[in-house]
Amino acid sequence: MNWHAVRAIYRFEMARTFRTVVQSILTPVLTTSLYFVVFGSAIGSRMTDIDGIPFAAFIVPGLVMLSVLTESIGNASFGIYFPKWSGTIYELLSAPVSTAEIVLGYVGAAATKSIMIGLIILATSAFFVPLSVLHPLMMLGFLALTALTFSLFGFLLGIWATSWEKLQFVPALIITPLTFLGGSFYSIDMLPPVWRTITLFNPVVYLISGFRWSFYGQSAINPLVSITMVVLIMVVCLALIAWIIRSGWRLRH
Amino acid sequence: MPAVLCIENLGKTYPGGLTALKSVNLTIQQGEIFALLGPNGAGKTTLIGIVCGLVNATTGRVLAAGHDVKREPRAARRLIGLVPQELATEAFETVEAAVKFSRGLYGHPPDQALVERVLRRLTLWDKRDTKIMALSGGMKRRVMIAKALVHEPKILFLDEPSAGVDVELRRDMWQAVRDLRDAGVTIILTTHYIEEAEEMADRIGVINKGELILVEDKTELMRKLGRRELRLHLTDALHEVPSPLAAYSLTLIDGGLTLVFSFTDEAGQERIPTLLRDVSLAGLNFRDLQTQQTSLEDIFVSLVKER
Numbered sequence: 001m002n003w004h005a006v007r008a009i010y011r012f013e014m015a016r017t018f019r020t021v022v023q024s025i026l027t028p029v030l031t032t033s034l035y036f037v038v039f040g041s042a043i044g045s046r047m048t049d050i051d052g053i054p055f056a057a058f059i060v061p062g063l064v065m066l067s068v069l070t071e072s073i074g075n076a077s078f079g080i081y082f083p084k085w086s087g088t089i090y091e092l093l094s095a096p097v098s099t100a101e102i103v104l105g106y107v108g109a110a111a112t113k114s115i116m117i118g119l120i121i122l123a124t125s126a127f128f129v130p131l132s133v134l135h136p137l138m139m140l141g142f143l144a145l146t147a148l149t150f151s152l153f154g155f156l157l158g159i160w161a162t163s164w165e166k167l168q169f170v171p172a173l174i175i176t177p178l179t180f181l182g183g184s185f186y187s188i189d190m191l192p193p194v195w196r197t198i199t200l201f202n203p204v205v206y207l208i209s210g211f212r213w214s215f216y217g218q219s220a221i222n223p224l225v226s227i228t229m230v231v232l233i234m235v236v237c238l239a240l241i242a243w244i245i246r247s248g249w250r251l252r253h
Numbered sequence: 254m255p256a257v258l259c260i261e262n263l264g265k266t267y268p269g270g271l272t273a274l275k276s277v278n279l280t281i282q283q284g285e286i287f288a289l290l291g292p293n294g295a296g297k298t299t300l301i302g303i304v305c306g307l308v309n310a311t312t313g314r315v316l317a318a319g320h321d322v323k324r325e326p327r328a329a330r331r332l333i334g335l336v337p338q339e340l341a342t343e344a345f346e347t348v349e350a351a352v353k354f355s356r357g358l359y360g361h362p363p364d365q366a367l368v369e370r371v372l373r374r375l376t377l378w379d380k381r382d383t384k385i386m387a388l389s390g391g392m393k394r395r396v397m398i399a400k401a402l403v404h405e406p407k408i409l410f411l412d413e414p415s416a417g418v419d420v421e422l423r424r425d426m427w428q429a430v431r432d433l434r435d436a437g438v439t440i441i442l443t444t445h446y447i448e449e450a451e452e453m454a455d456r457i458g459v460i461n462k463g464e465l466i467l468v469e470d471k472t473e474l475m476r477k478l479g480r481r482e483l484r485l486h487l488t489d490a491l492h493e494v495p496s497p498l499a500a501y502s503l504t505l506i507d508g509g510l511t512l513v514f515s516f517t518d519e520a521g522q523e524r525i526p527t528l529l530r531d532v533s534l535a536g537l538n539f540r541d542l543q544t545q546q547t548s549l550e551d552i553f554v555s556l557v558k559e560r
C-alpha cells in the first residue's frame with residue numbers, strides 16, 4: 001500500500017476544500033436555514049406531526065441527507081473530473097498508485113468534506129428545532145456510510161463525464177428527484193400503496209429512513225434493511241470503479 | 254551497458270482506426286540520453302504514453318528494468334518520470350505544494366532538502382510560494398520538470414522539454430539533463446530542435462509514420478550519413494574543372510569561383526592532402542578554404558523525405 005500517495009491525494013483535495021472554506025460552509029448553512037424558515041416554521045407550524053414527530057424536527061435528517069448526498073457527489077465528481085479536464089491526470093495515471101489508493105485519497109477527502117458539512121447543518125438546525133438524537137453512534141455511522149457511498153458514486157460520475165454538462169446532468173436530473181422523492185419531507189407511509197412500492201426502488205429512501213431512525217427510533221423501513229441497501233450500493237460502486245480504473249475506460253486512450 | 258527499457262513489437266491503433274505505431278522495437282541502455290526525432294504526428298508521444306501508462310498498447314509489450322509496465326505497473330512506474338508535451342499543471346496550488354504532491358504520489362516520504370535542490374536547479378525557488386496559474390508558460394514547464402525530478406526517477410521521459418523555454422534556460426536545462434545522466438538517470442527525449450539532439454543525445458532514433466526508421470549512435474550517424482565538403486575559394490574564376498583534377502569529381506559553384514569537394518567517409522578525407530597538392534600543380538590559387546559538415550537536420554530531412 002502506497003500510503004504516501006493516499007496522503008498526498010487526500011491532502012491535496014482537502015486543501016482545495018479549505019481554499020474555498022467560506023463558500024463551502026456558508027452555502028449549505030444558508031440553504032438549510034432557508035429550508036427551516038420556510039418548511040419548518042412557516043409551513044411546518046400548520047402541519048400535523050408525522051409518526052409523532054413535529055414536522056420541523058421530522059425534516060432535519062432528510063435535510064442533512066440531502067446536503068450530504070449533493071455534496072458527496074459534487075465534490076467527488078469534481079475532484080476527479082477537473083484533472084481529467086485540465087490534463088493533470090497524466091500524473092495520477094503514470095504514478096505507481098493502485099485503484100484502492102486513488103479511490104481512498106479522492107473519495108476519502110470528498111466524504112470527509114460532506115461529513116463535515118452534514119454536521120454543520122445538524123448544528124445549524126439545532127438553532128431552529130430542539131434536536132434529539134436517539135442513537136448518536138448509528139447516526140454518525142449512517143452519515144459516514146452515506147457520505148462514502150455517494151462520494152464513490154460521484155467519483156464514478158466524474159470519470160464517466162466527458163463534459164461539464166454531463167457532470168451537472170446526472171445530479172440535476174437523477175439525484176435531485178430521487179432525493180426529493182426519497183422521503184426528506186414526508187414519510188413514505190403517507191403514500192398510497194402503489195407509490196409506496198415504487199418508492200422502494202429509490203435507494204435514497206433507505207438512506208433517509210435509516211438516518212431518521214437513528215434520530216427518533218422509528219422509521220418506515222427496518223434500519224437493518226437500510227444499512228444493507230447502503231452497503232449494497234457501495235459494493236456496486238466499488239466494483240465498477242475497480243473495473244474502470246483497471247481497464248482505463250475514459251481515462252486511458 | 255545493460256538495457257533499462259525494452260520495447261517489443263509495440264503497436265497502437267487508436268479507436269478511430271488510426272495506426273499511430275507499427276510494431277516498434279527499441280532497447281534503451283542504462284544511463285544514455287536517447288533522442289527521438291520525427292515530424293508532427295510520427296508517434297513519439299504515443300510511444301511515450303504507452304511506456305508511462307497513459308495509452309494502452311494494441312500489440313507488444315514494454316519492460317522497464319525487467320518489469321512489464323502492464324503487468325507490474327507499480328514496480329515499473331516507480332522508476333519512470335514523465336514530463337509530457339502538453340502543459341498541464343494545477344492552477345491554484347503553489348509551486349512547492351505541487352512538487353511535494355508529486356513526491357508523495359510516487360510513494361516517497363517528504364524531503365525538504367531535495368525539494369529545495371530541485372526547485373533551485375530549475376530556478377523556481379523564488380517562485381515556490383507563487384500559485385502556478387500566476388506563472389509564465391516556460392515556468393510552468395519547469396514546474397512539470399520539477400514534479401518529475403522530485404520523485405527521483407531512474408528513467409526520465411522529456412516530451413519536447415524545451416518547447417517554450419527561453420534560450421538561456423534551454424542551455425541550463427541541457428546542463429541539468431547531462432547532470433542527471435551523470436547521476437545515472439536514463440533519459441529519453443523528443444525534440445523538434447535538431448541542435449538539441451545533436452548537442453545532447455548519445456543515440457538518436459528517427460520515427461516517421463509510426464515506424465522507427467533508424468536508430469544510431471549519434472557520432473556514428475553523423476559519420477555515416479554526414480556529408481562533408483571542402484570548399485576552395487579561388488582567386489580567379491574557372492570555366493570548367495581542370496582535367497588533372499577530374500578524378501576528384503569536383504563541382505564548380507559561385508560562377509566558377511569556388512571548387513567543392515564532397516566526401517562522406519574517412520577515405521574521402523584522406524584524399525584532401527593530395528587534392529590540395531594537385532590543385533597547386535594545376536596552377537590554381539585559392540584565397541580561402543573551408544570544410545563543413547551536414548547537420549543532423551539535413552540528415553533527418555533527407556531520411557524522412559525518402560519514405
Ligand SMILES: Nc1ncnc2c1ncn2[C@@H]1O[C@H](COP(=O)(O)OP(=O)(O)OP(=O)(O)O)[C@@H](O)[C@H]1O
Nearest residue numbers: 253267269271273292293294295296297298299300
Ligand atoms: N487520443 C488520440 N486519439 C486518436 N488519435 C490520436 C490520439 N493521440 C494521437 N493520435 C494520432 O496518433 C498519431 C501520432 O500522434 P503523436 O501525438 O504520437 O505524434 P507525435 O510524434 O508526438 O507528434 P508531435 O511532434 O506533433 O508531438 C497522430 O496522427 C495523432 O493524430
Ligand SMILES: [Mg+2]
Nearest residue numbers: 297298299338
Ligand atoms: Mg508529441
